[in-house]
Amino acid sequence: MVDAVDQLASDDNRDNLIFIPERLSANVKFVMTCLPELHLSGQPVVTLKPMDDAEKREVIEGILRSHNRELEDKVIRKMIKLKASRNPLFLSLLVQRLLMMNRDDFLAIKKAGDDMKAISKHQLEVIATCPDSLQKMSAELLTEAGKRINEELVRKVAEYLA
Numbered sequence: 001m002v003d004a005v006d007q008l009a010s011d012d013n014r015d016n017l018i019f020i021p022e023r024l025s026a027n028v029k030f031v032m033t034c035l036p037e038l039h040l041s042g043q044p045v046v047t048l049k050p051m052d053d054a055e056k057r058e059v060i061e062g063i064l065r066s067h068n069r070e071l072e073d074k075v076i077r078k079m080i081k082l083k084a085s086r087n088p089l090f091l092s093l094l095v096q097r098l099l100m101m102n103r104d105d106f107l108a109i110k111k112a113g114d115d116m117k118a119i120s121k122h123q124l125e126v127i128a129t130c131p132d133s134l135q136k137m138s139a140e141l142l143t144e145a146g147k148r149i150n151e152e153l154v155r156k157v158a159e160y161l162a
Helices: 053-066 073-081 088-099 103-111 116-128 134-148 151-161
Strands: none
Touching: 053 073, 053 088, 073 088, 073 116, 088 116, 088 134, 103 116, 134 151
């Protein structure tokens, strides 16, 4: 799998897919993703439609199931309404943020009533204040992880990723 081929350096190597060996076993297949504007000559293309609300819900619930967690329906509906929710990676990052609630989150929840209603209210506030783009959400999640783990370590990891 090669994700975001359109983000590779724009040159003949990318456009001619020079990074794919000429001779491949019949059992080897490449799957590449790219923006629709990039036309890769001679390659079969499957264009994905934007996710509808039911598919967004499936993404969210699938991530939650893999962590043996649940969210209230109103929290999921709020996530689905976000403009950036059309991107499954954005949804994944937002779910991860909700799953990493810590002492500060639970102190705020305790002050608000310390019940399921207070938990949902806090989660809705996190969603309402989350960044509106994948790039900003990625940075936000790293910042939050740093607060919970080790800010210097997470900053270094972010530098390496960049």
